[in-house]
Amino acid sequence: MTYVEDELNSQPECWTRAAAQAAGHTAVLPAAGERVAIVGCGTSYFMAQAVAALREGAGLGETDAFAASEFPRGRGYDRVVALTRSGTTTEVLALLAELKGGTRTVALTADPETPVMTAADDVVVLDYADERSVVQTRFATTALTLFRAHLGLHTDAVVADARTALVAELPEGLVERTQFTFLGRGWTVGLANEAGLKMREASLSWTEAYPAMEYRHGPISISTAGTATWMFGEAPEGLAEQVRETGAMWVPGELDPLAELVRAQRLAVAVAAARGLDPDRPRHLTRSVILAP
Helix, strand or coil: CCHHHHHHHCHHHHHHHHHHHHHHHCCCCCCCCCCEEEEECCHHHHHHHHHHHHHHHCCCCCEEEEEHHHCCCCCCCCEEEEEECCCCCHHHHHHHHHHCCCCEEEEEECCCCCCHHHHCCEEEECHHHCCCCCCCCHHHHHHHHHHHHHCCCCCHHHHHHHHHHHHCCCCCCCCCCCEEEEEECCCHHHHHHHHHHHHHHHHCCEEEEEEHHHCCCCHHHHCCCCEEEEECCCCCCCHHHHHHHCCCEEECCCCCHHHHHHHHHHHHHHHHHHCCCCCCCCCCCCCCCCCCC
16 A cells, blocks of 8 residues: 555544544644634645635635745735645745744644744644655545534534545546546535646646536536546536536536545545556655755
């Protein structure tokens, strides 16, 4: 079993632990009414998109998500949250240093022995969700689960769905598809983006991701019999039928959207195996992007 398989299989236990500890971090996580920005790079940026949409959608305060390199310096926030598995990513550390002494910052990380521990004002360590794999799975979803619990949006049913996602068969013929499109709405747009990234990283697949209502506005034109279109959450009315009319496979979201992401992670590993690729050694990637001065 690869590292990434072992780590993605451990997610139900990690989520249970994160949900249980969320109340202990109330003092450092964003409070209701605060204006918040959430930043990250790669997978962490897509998780930031999901958290921001969940928080603002719950009426708890204006919340924006940015790639760390694209943070708007002239905009004021009560708190900036940084998601960084490694605690060493150059863009995240540079932003935290810039905000030091001005805007309150909190970092979620997996490694307590890294520079982010002093770069941020507050730190939440999810060391039990750290990973050996370059390809992120459990740290990202565990961090999102911590936020869902903090926002009052996590239930035991989510963990149950994750267990189902780990054992249920993938749709017949899905692994053989040559192009994969992931769609989301609201907070699940970030999950769709992350599913696409997992497929690219682990299996070198041609993937795209869009807000579901945007799919009709051009992207559907590439759909063919070799395409799989996967919906995270409830689909817009009529979209499944339109996709099927193109000859593409429609994959409905039948579980909690975060559990659907686990299914997509499994698909990425399965496609990698079918293509003779090692998902633990993704092409041109390292665990953390550290730029030389």
